[in-house]
Amino acid sequence: MQLRPGFAADRMNATAPGTALPVEVRYTVTGEVARVATVCIRAAMPLPSHLGPVPAWVLVLFINLPVLGIALALPLSGIEVEAAGAIGLTVTVGLIAWVRWQRRKRIAETEMRKIGDTVAVRFSHDSVESRSRCQARQTPYTQVLRVRNDSLGLVVIESEREGLFIPDHAFVSRAQRDGVFAELGRRLRQK
DSSP states (O other): OOOTTTHHHTTTTTTOOOSOOOOEEEOOOOHHHHHHHHHHHHSSSSOOOTTTTHHHHHHHHHHHHHHHHHHHHSOOOHHHHHHHHHHHHHHHHHHHHHHHHHHHHHHHHHHHHTTTTTTEEESSSSSSEEOOOOOOEEEEEGOOOOOEEETTEEEOOSSSSEEEEEEEESSSHHHHHHHHHHHHEEEHOOO
């Protein structure tokens, strides 16, 4: 059965409002939900600390050390040293922009693939589980990095690469969503 956002059947499997876990919600991903999810996940996701197997600070150092070494080894004037520093800074900023663009593209592709799927999310006592036609995953609260709650929905950042957006209409009420957010926040503070 396909469910429409905001339709009463979306809410039929949700537990009663309140903060008690477990809570299970269901929603159908539409184009609008996928676009909002992309923006919300991207806004909540921290900058990556690793680029592949290499820590980000090592990569920045790897880019800037040769520039600094050349600037110090050659008999350059002050302006040339400043130009070398500007080149290093430009390359670093360009790398950061490229990484952020790649992440935005990956998040958008992941969310757009979900269009038409009915997603079930269960907040249990020890983990958040999500199931859809495309994927199923379970993340213990000890691995959750961040939770964000706003007027559009709830965002759970599960890693530097994975996030989950649950739209506001998936919850029985705003009180239920706020209760889940408060409980997740309490559990994250305990880790």
